[in-house]
Amino acid sequence: MNQVRHLHTLGPTGTNLESAAHMWLDRRRLTDDGSVMLHSSLESAMETAPRTGEHALVACAVYPYLHTLVFENLLACRMIDTFLAPTHAMVLAAGPDAPPEPHTVSTHPAPASLVPQGSERHLVNSNSQAAIDCAAGKTEGCITTIVAARAHGLRIVRDFGPVPMVYTIHQVLEAAR
Structure with missing residues (x-):
């Protein structure tokens, strides 16, 4: 070590x-x-x-x-x-023009159960990639870290806190x- x-x-x-x-x-x-x-x-x-x-x-x-x-x-x-x-606080975040509950959500497979019921999941390789995809308009929302959400100018819809x-x-x- x-x-x-x-x-x-x-x-x-x-x-x-x-x-x-x-x-x-x-x-x-x-x-x-x-x-x-x-x-x-x-x-x-x-x-x-x-x-x-x-x-x-x-x-x-x-x-x-x-x-x-x-x-x-x-x-x-x-x-x-x-x-x-x-962890950093885990959040459901969305772009500024997204509806209150996003219909499409980028997420890494690990926290995918945090995606709201009824929203369509788009699996990505990391929580940060989820924020990047959301900010680029590929999805309306994302499950990500608060750090990545802020870095990409996303609106916090729900804060699940640190895990x-x-x-x-x-x-x-x-x-x-």
Whole structure:
């Protein structure tokens, strides 16, 4: 664990996982020596992270495919740490011209149950991507973080608050033989 300096996780900027990665580096006083790299998916992060032992993947316990990610990469990664921390406040947000209850909602699969009943779900790779798609008019609303909603000028329809979350750190190594 003490050789990990570079964290790979889900982007674009504004995700709970990005925040957790910075938190992990801060807690280990590695903010000057470490880095956080954002990827379009955790799977692409796992594929591209150098196998030097200095790189790790940051995931969360509610990631719908965490079990697949772990077991498909069993020989090349190992879970070295976990920690509990709140997410950013999770919100249902909408564009300025959207109806009070959006009919179409972008969401990552993990918080998809927060989409209002009767709204059509559009699955995306991250909470931040949901906000980007909503701001671009691809959907009327999104389930996202308050950070991403504000960054994209979205109106908060409903604030679900922060969610206590377990984050996992997976060191990436050369595959064992």
